[in-house]
Amino acid sequence: MTENAAKRLKTDNGVVTIGTHNGHFHADEALAIYMLRTHVPAYAGAALVRTRDPKLLDECHTVVDVGGVYDAAINRFDHHQRSFGTSFPGRPTKLSSAGLVYLHFGRGIVARRLAQPEDSEQAGVVWRKIYESFVEALDAHDNGISVYDPAGIADAGLEKRFSDGGFTLGAMVGRLNPNWNDPIPADPVAAQADEDKRFETASQRIGEEFDRGLDYYTRAWLPAREVVAEGFAARPEYDSEGRILVLKRQSAPWKDHMYTLEDEQPEAGKVLYVLYPEKPTPDAKWRVQCVPVTKDSFESRKPLPEAWRGFRDEELDGISGVAGSVFVHAAGFIGGNKTFEGALAMAKKALAI
Structure with a gap:
């Protein structure tokens, strides 16, 4: 046209x-x-x-x-x-x-x-x-x-x-x-x-x-589509129900693409947590972000546990039972850990609560 x-x-x-x-x-x-x-x-x-x-x-x-x-x-x-x-x-x-x-x-x-x-x-x-x-x-x-x-x-x-x-x-x-x-x-x-x-x-x-x-x-x-699609396809590696999406390379704009992939593949289930490194380096800290109910919503599909919210570092380690914890926001929509393994452990524990 x-x-x-x-x-x-x-x-x-x-x-x-x-x-x-x-x-x-x-x-x-x-x-x-x-x-x-x-x-x-x-x-x-x-x-x-x-x-x-x-x-x-x-x-x-x-x-x-x-x-x-x-x-x-x-x-x-x-x-x-x-x-x-x-x-x-x-x-x-x-x-x-x-x-x-x-x-x-x-x-x-x-x-x-x-x-x-x-x-x-x-x-x-x-x-x-x-x-x-x-x-x-x-x-x-x-x-x-x-x-x-x-x-x-x-x-x-x-x-x-x-x-x-x-x-x-x-x-x-x-x-x-x-x-x-x-x-x-x-x-x-x-x-x-x-x-x-x-x-x-x-x-x-x-x-x-x-x-x-x-x-x-x-x-x-647009380039983020490939990053998110890669993580979406690999979800069973981390959770049998596909509730954890990992962006291995680095953080990328994921919401639009993730919701689109969910709509296209409804049988794959809904993502609850997205994990990504704060920067593309081997020593980067990792984030655990809750997926909003809708793209523009402040309400999460499954917030991080209430008992974790507002705590940091060693105090949070003791409460969550996950070593290397950095923080969980007081609103429960995001948290962090020093390592990928720690962030994944936080997400899995949160799923079980």
Whole structure:
């Protein structure tokens, strides 16, 4: 999809002009334009026009988040029209301009970073992961979709325990808009230039976060699949029911991959403890980490024993009966030992309690 879209890009003078709306800007068009200008070769050096004037937008090669048209064949990527209902494959959230641009160009962005063909399995895996972990939140924010159903929360009588400051990706960009009482240049041209400068800052800011995610998922998260799969397959070596997963080489991002492997192989059972060295050296200390009920949960499937929690070193040795103990967190979700053998002994004892 991305490759075909890129092949259609043609201009008379070689300069592509992207149009988007002026006025109050949002995270979705800020990211959409960053992705095009930074990561799609055909848009390198593209000019940006911020306007709501239909005549000026008609002159633009590509229009994002304004104009009332979604048609990738003519490079129009708006989502505000009443008839719009497109979502990312397999996801329910209606797309914003960020999601639309990522839908058509994101796989190519990922493939170039991986130096692989767009239709490769790895490019597809990372393309989907970045959507679900980053872009989808912007789509939901711009379309007024809450993380949880407000009616369900009200029916359950749930209330927030504290303010999180509203610091979302959308809020991060929103705060770069001028305040209501900031002075505005009297000259309309100067006022628009000031607004455009703020938008460029916002686009760069959200783009930097996107790039961090792109780097992480291509360089760290994806290679971790092999490490976790190796440990997942070797579980019977440590526990007949497969409840202990050992990452032999070093700690790696394991949660996403472990949950995926469990879903793919339900007959293999659930992992309760993950063991890994603190660093990739022979003398490294080892950690015993409890698997959360869900990826983002603070509740463990099986916390380390209550009697161990909050104790350290020799005192913990005596309580747990395992030599070389280093600590067990007061919340019981993680502990440590000086050796792999000690960490494994802690995990096995915890299973039996």
